[in-house]
Amino acid sequence: MNTTEATPETPARGTVNRSARLEALTGLAFILPALIGFVLFYMYPALRGLWISFTDWNMLREPTFVGIENYRQVFQDEKFWNALWITFKYVLLNIPIQTILGILLAVAMDRVVKSTVIRGLMILPYLLSNVLVALVFLWLLDPSLGIVNAGLQALGLPKQDFFASTDQALPTVAFVNIWRHAGFTALLFYAGLQSIPRSVYEAAKIDGASEGQMFWRITLPLLRPVTVFVVVTSIIGSFQIFDTVAVATNGGPADATKVLVYYIYENAFAFFKMGYATAMSMILFAIILIFTVLQLKFFRADQSDLA
Amino acid sequence: MTVQTQPTQARKNRKSMAWEHFLAWFGILLVILLSIFPIWIVLKTALSSSTTLFESGGQLLPSEPTLDNFKRVLGMVTAEEALKAGGSGQSVNFLKSIWNSVIFTGLIVIGQTFFSALAAYAFARLKFPFRDQIFTLFLTAMMIPGIVLFIPNFITIKNLGWLNTMQGLVAPYILMTPFAVFFLRQFFLSIPRETEEAAVLDGASPFMIFWKVVLPMSQGPLATLGILTTIGMWNEFFWPYLIGKDESVYTLPVALQQFQTQTPQGSPDWTGLMSGAFLSIIPVFILLLIMGKRVIESLAFSGGK
């Protein structure tokens, strides 16, 4: 991951050492609080997790070291591969739509809507917690008691099973999460749009550019740093989908929505195979890491077109 | 960044602009409808009695509207009545848990935003050894599945003697989240350097530049992050549930847990749950509107946009 600045500063010769040292100390002082939080609540548990993944641990007795046995088993575990495949499918269903919708909403909030209340309403879904959203949609989409099917039947359309069908369950979970997060991504993009100087748009307007042209030629290219951020973090989050599945489908019907993190939880808290669950978590971590590195390479993440 | 067009083209564009605006509004209306509809169902459920709820699932309106569930959530009915309505007969100490949620969320939003901004600025602008490696490590922390983290963190909090305390609740979030650091760094990178360089020539210290120049210029992103963190923490269930075993430190989502499924094969207390949920989004929504206004105003002032 190359994260160096595009334009390194070269201060005058004589002061190099002292000011460089001062700057280094300042930088370290600046990151110190965050670093403490990071070491204590992320790095230590992660390293401990790495150790646990090489042990057989059921949480109730002391862990025993088993070397790479867990990893060997994961690679032979059909259910793991299946869960990974379902997770991939979910990410593919979820990310493109959510991102595009987020950009469109943000542009609409920025260029068209001027009322704070309407902007607020657009991100209303994000105010409900994951668990609640899943519960509400369980009601809405129930095959026999839900209002959506009541509406479909009133229109003479066939009843849909949504969460209860092996084919529709995963897309439904994806839809529910898009519903909740589109506003969230829109907010991030909206913040990014604010850093684009208005003068650029005005100049284009004078030249008679349409909104569409401005979007493609100005907004999108200048939004790149934010887009990178949104896509990278959404994919990271999307790979870790769990709540909606746990509440609305329990990984079913017939394992149709048994995504990886659900399978990991099942191993940890139902089967008490914490060593195995942690090994799978580490593999998931590696997969997400590889994905993220590739994205950052692809996007040349660090250069803004503005600076 | 100029677009070459002919005058006739401009007229065409004006026509298409009206068309685009119409389309945009149509889309926005659709989005708003889609956003509000499920929230309406939350309210509808909250206004139903438990005996009419199930049969009226397919209707838009509650069949015999009642405010009883809200009363129940706010602890304004006797235990007997609450039990009858499918509740647990326990009063939810709603105001206390709202207060806990406010403290919990408030502390985290202020602490996390400030400390993450400090770190993000250092990563974006200051040179120090292993800067990029440390930042990369921070980034990777986002990718660790939560299940790996929460048991060790729970034990850490226990060893600190902070179970059942507010500091135990906020500890893992108050100093940073990788998301916040990453988000702010991306924004600080896109701030033009000239503004800061002027301050450097005036002999301002890095902290002064950060405090007086960079933060005011980044009010929009900071407010955005603040809103997102507020919402996220307001709804955070699992960690406060683990750490706060005592009712005196229950946050709202933890207090509302008693409306969830109580028995194997049972059902949630739907009407109580949805009333609680509806009440719990009101404060955040109001905050969102206030913050939203502030964001817009601050943007009008900063950077001459």
Added chain:
Amino acid sequence: MKKFVTLSSILALTSALSTASAATTVDYWLWDSAQLPAYQQCAKDFTKLNPDINIKITQKGWDDYWTGITTGFVAGTAPDVFTNHLSKYPEFAANGQIVDFAPWIKRDSVKTNIYLEGLYSLWGRDGKQYGLPKDWDTVAIIYNKDMLKKAGISEKTLNALKWNPKDGGSFEKVIAQLTLDQNGNNGLSKNFDKTKVKQYGLLNPYDPNPYGQTGWSWLAVSNGFKYNDGLYATKYYYDDPRLAETIQWLTDLSLKKGFLIPYKDIRGLGANSQFVAGKGAMTTDGSWMIKWYIDNAKFDVGFALLPVGPTGKRTSMFNGLADSIWVGSKKKEEAWKWVKYLGSPACENVVGKYGAVFPAVNSGVNLALATHKKNGADVSAFTKTAKAKGSTFLFPITDNASQINSIMTTALENVFLGKTPAAEALKEANQKVNALFK
């Protein structure tokens, strides 16, 4: 950091925790909110008798309850006493997390013969005892009185049904008769349109899990099926054709004949929700749900005996809860006092009076029946089944419960959704289940 420390001390002041009292406090967890008031009363009575012991009851819903307990074990913060479940305790016992009561029972000569038959032994293994029974449950038919009246079916008929997996017996006839399509034809009529069912005869909860407690166990066992050879067996018989034909009968009744609500319709909100919404005439459920039905249904709810199967018996699973003590408790003696009290007639009679569940002691059972009678509900269907000789079978307890659960859920869901024939799915699942014990 200094700032943070002062901040946290201020916080400590604001969230003042007052745990200053000379008495010992015993932490007690349970999951069922409906039972909370009864146990709060028991705690009050207990503290009157033992002024030096306070009981602090925490109720957490089922879904999050076990994560809380398990993390508590790991971190050393679990409650002293907690309500335990048959599908969970073997794992805890095997890992030395819960206290063996046997020596204490001997020491204090606790009477263990006061409980309904079979309950006490459910909580024992190899001479060790991990819980004292506190309640029990059986399964019965729960029906909509108005719908039965409309169909002209008497309660007497309903309580004397016979079932077999070939043609469904009189049980299937009644289910068909109670099924109505949108034109008002019932399931016995030639013109019945199974694609437009308005009211199902039976809303089966299906229970796609290894136990089928409320969904299929009472049918399968009355057909001669048995899960295994008893407590802690290491071999299951899910490949028994008598189970397969039972499961297939249920599946066909829903997907082919349309008398039974399809599984997909109850997967989300449960058969109980469909029942109180008026989507069907009958459902089957456990006695711990009695109060829920009475409180949530707009119509009059009745309770009837399950049908008699090919073996000539009416069968129901007999299951119960007990309280366990965590090994890491610092107050084991006080905790034991509390557990003894919970399992004693004094507390069980209180539980009976509240009527949320049937207590494990006979005197309490009669009090529960009386309470329900006072509220206008005859729930004797549950108690008759419990007391009839040879009518009940116990919850199958073995090791590997949660992995068996995962295997059986997938297999049975595939059958109920009409994707795999029962015989095939169950045979394969049984091989997987038994492989766990090798």
